[in-house]
Amino acid sequence: MAAPASQSPLTLIPLSEAELARLVGSGEDLLELACLDALFPTGKLLRPTLCIESARAVGGRAESVLSFAAGIECLHVASPVHDDIVDQDPMRRGRASTAERFGIAEALLAGDGLYTAGWVAMLHGSPADRVLQASQAVAEAMHAMCRSSMHETTIREDLSCGRSAVLKVIRGKTATLTGAACQAGAILAAATPGHAEALRQYGEVLGTALQIRDDLLPYTVHERITGKHAISDVANRQPTRPVLLAYESADDHDRRLLTRVFHGDTDPTRAHRDLLDVLTRTGAIAETTGQAQDCVTQARAALDGLPSTERLAQLADSTVDRHH
Amino acid sequence: MAAPASQSPLTLIPLSEAELARLVGSGEDLLELACLDALFPTGKLLRPTLCIESARAVGGRAESVLSFAAGIECLHVASPVHDDIVDQDPMRRGRASTAERFGIAEALLAGDGLYTAGWVAMLHGSPADRVLQASQAVAEAMHAMCRSSMHETTIREDLSCGRSAVLKVIRGKTATLTGAACQAGAILAAATPGHAEALRQYGEVLGTALQIRDDLLPYTVHERITGKHAISDVANRQPTRPVLLAYESADDHDRRLLTRVFHGDTDPTRAHRDLLDVLTRTGAIAETTGQAQDCVTQARAALDGLPSTERLAQLADSTVDRHH
Incomplete structure (x- = not known):
């Protein structure tokens, strides 16, 4: 760490x-x-x-x-x-x-x-009422996760699906459960509804920040560190947030290049290099990094007014330094 | 019906x-x-x-x-x-x-x-305590189901695994959840622990009876009624209770025949006819039918002493008349 x-x-x-x-x-x-x-x-x-x-x-x-x-x-x-x-x-x-x-x-x-x-x-x-309420929060988050994963199967290879569709998938697949984990912990510890909701929000934006950083990993660090093939996004033909941002601001040449890569018409090594070039050229990497930092700021803000938040604040800060 | x-x-x-x-x-x-x-x-x-x-x-x-x-x-x-x-x-x-x-x-x-x-x-x-207790019963049953399904993958094609292994799989895959469904209903309705346990037992033996009848369907009725290919047990190479009973009491010739069928060396139509012959010859169909009837008797016995059991008794009786 x-x-x-x-x-x-x-x-x-x-x-x-x-x-x-x-x-x-x-x-x-x-x-x-x-x-x-x-x-x-x-x-x-x-x-x-x-x-x-x-x-x-x-x-x-x-x-x-x-x-x-x-x-x-x-x-x-x-x-x-x-x-x-x-x-x-x-x-x-x-x-x-x-x-x-x-x-x-x-x-x-x-x-x-x-x-x-x-x-x-x-x-x-125990007690039963708190365990039940915390379990409900987690069950609903898990159901949202399934819905988002299913949604994700429908936007595969679709570079024109737009960033809001991808943001919705990110929130559903990652942020909803990190939010529910925080909310459940708060409920189990008999938090006020306001505190439980603040912690849910903290967890959601933190989860979003972490997902954004995961999406950036193939373009920022060696795959040995991530433990996944850097080119797996391409192999899965799953557009991520930085790729979509690049597509939105790319010129016709770069859009054609991205389309070719995502249709699997380019060999993997070349595909990754082409992606990295376009993502750098369009400023998508810098913009996505900025969005992760904004999320961390929001996460810290959600902690305002809670009794004892030092560790959660540290956790939020550490996400922009490295992947968790 | x-x-x-x-x-x-x-x-x-x-x-x-x-x-x-x-x-x-x-x-x-x-x-x-x-x-x-x-x-x-x-x-x-x-x-x-x-x-x-x-x-x-x-x-x-x-x-x-x-x-x-x-x-x-x-x-x-x-x-x-x-x-x-x-x-x-x-x-x-x-x-x-x-x-x-x-x-x-x-x-x-x-x-x-x-x-x-x-x-x-x-x-x-609601109330929380009863919902939680009923949910625990169902969660444990679901976990037992997973364990049994996994166990089932290890006995595929294995005609020598013995009936106790198959009984354990049947109980885990079917009977545990039908038992938990009854137990949960009882708990939610504020049953005494004794009544909830009696209803769990009723559900378990009823589930076993139904599973036995399902295992017999390929050999007793036309597949149009079951909605599954009559030969799917053979195609899946999954020994069921009647098949194992037949194997246990078969002579060398019939054992070799069953083994050939379960190794997929026989064409499906012939495989089904061979199976039906051996299961009839060894008395396995009659014996398995008797076991289903014993389960129904046990299910009815489990209802003794409960306040209002007419419908559950009817349900038990109807399982030996037809598949549910």
């Missing part, structure tokens, strides 16, 4: 990891093995961290939301396990995807198993 | 259908369209019926558990939508499967969308 993040409570990571392992079992059958393989080594554990820190921000204790937070991570990890079946992407976080390691049928069931393990974990807390 | 079932409250079906349509939306986007296509025309709506009738059996009202009951149906329908991706089965209930009509990626998301719509519906009831 970079300097700002290192000031956040590192003990949360092993706590969350231990809880995740407790939730899905010790690998006694194929379902547990596939779930453990999908969960570990863990990623950044952003959603459980957001859930726990949101509870703390309104005076709650980490321990009392830990199981719920780990449950959200299970739901979150289930999505890419299923996405990799759809995208036929053999890599995830620098290693073989669950579909690649266990097979399509098994990955499908591992994703379902992570969903259900997540719900079992989330629903086993 | 056959005579016994016609005495059960037919008004439950349109009520449940209307609630399902309300839950998943009116088809305004691709997710809603795919979910509606998977749900309608509905099947037997067994799980919502069990949930509602279990609530009534302990003095509850249908209206107060309707949304929860419809939510369970969404979860239930999600599983075959995903299963058909795994099995590459183009047919479901006599028409094209969701995967066949909408594509693999879209079917995957439709299944996820049905799961999440189900959870949204189930979690939006």
Whole structure:
């Protein structure tokens, strides 16, 4: 972790990891093995961290939301396990995807198993009214995620779909769940409705910032760091925000170039170089980076008036320094 | 419906259908369209019926558990939508499967969308403590379902896996959720723990009976009625209970014949005829039919001492007359 993040409570990571392992079992059958393989080594554990820190921000204790937070991570990890079946992407976080390691049928069931393990974990807390309300927030976010993923399948290869369509997909696929993770943590810690809503907003703009940064990664750092092929956006023919911004402000020559790349008519290495050229030339990279920074500013503003927000503020700041 | 079932409250079906349509939306986007296509025309709506009738059996009202009951149906329908991706089965209930009509990626998301719509519906009831307890029962059943489906992938083509392995899969894939549907209905209607447990047991043995009857369908009625190809068990190389019973009591010649069929070395029409011959010769069909009847007897026994069980008793009886 970079300097700002290192000031956040590192003990949360092993706590969350231990809880995740407790939730899905010790690998006694194929379902547990596939779930453990999908969960570990863990990623950044952003959603459980957001859930726990949101509870703390309104005076709650980490321990009392830990199981719920780990449950959200299970739901979150289930999505890419299923996405990799759809995208036929053999890599995830620098290693073989669950579909690649266990097979399509098994990955499908591992994703379902992570969903259900997540719900079992989330629903086993108390008091009942708060657990139920927090669970409702997460269920609605998950449904919005499905809707956005389905919407995404309809705009594949469509460079003229416009940035608002992509923004809607980004919000649904990423920001809604990070928002719900914060909101749920706040609700579980008996936050006022106003504080819970402020934390939901914080989580949503932070999620948007992180998604924008992920979209920029293929054009800013080496793929070894991202763990995904830098050219996977091209391979998936999925227009991202920087690509759409470039398309909107490109001249006819560059539009034709982008269209060729997204129709798969260019070899991958050349496609990536062409994309990078057009995105730099049109200022799309700089503009998208600016948008991520605006989101971080909004995230910090959402924290105004909350009791104890130091760690959440650090978390927001650290997103513009590096990917989380 | 056959005579016994016609005495059960037919008004439950349109009520449940209307609630399902309300839950998943009116088809305004691709997710809603795919979910509606998977749900309608509905099947037997067994799980919502069990949930509602279990609530009534302990003095509850249908209206107060309707949304929860419809939510369970969404979860239930999600599983075959995903299963058909795994099995590459183009047919479901006599028409094209969701995967066949909408594509693999879209079917995957439709299944996820049905799961999440189900959870949204189930979690939006009151009072919180009962909704939470009922939801826990359903979440645990769903997790058991995933575990069993994964287990099933490991016994594919394995005729020597033994009937206890298959029984465990049947219980996990079918009976656990029918049991939880009954248990949840009872909990929502403020049943005593003893009554909720009795209704869970009723639902489990009823689910087992229905699964056994489904396993027998390819050998007892024409595939036009089942809506699935009679030979799909063979095509999927999935040993069912009657097949395993036949294998256990078959002589060497018949065992070799079953093995050839399950290794896909026989053309489908001949495979089905060979299977039917061996299953009849070994008495496996008669024995399996007897087991289904035993389950119905157990289901009726589980109802002893409950306040109002006429409809649940009818439902149990009707399973041995025809498939539900």
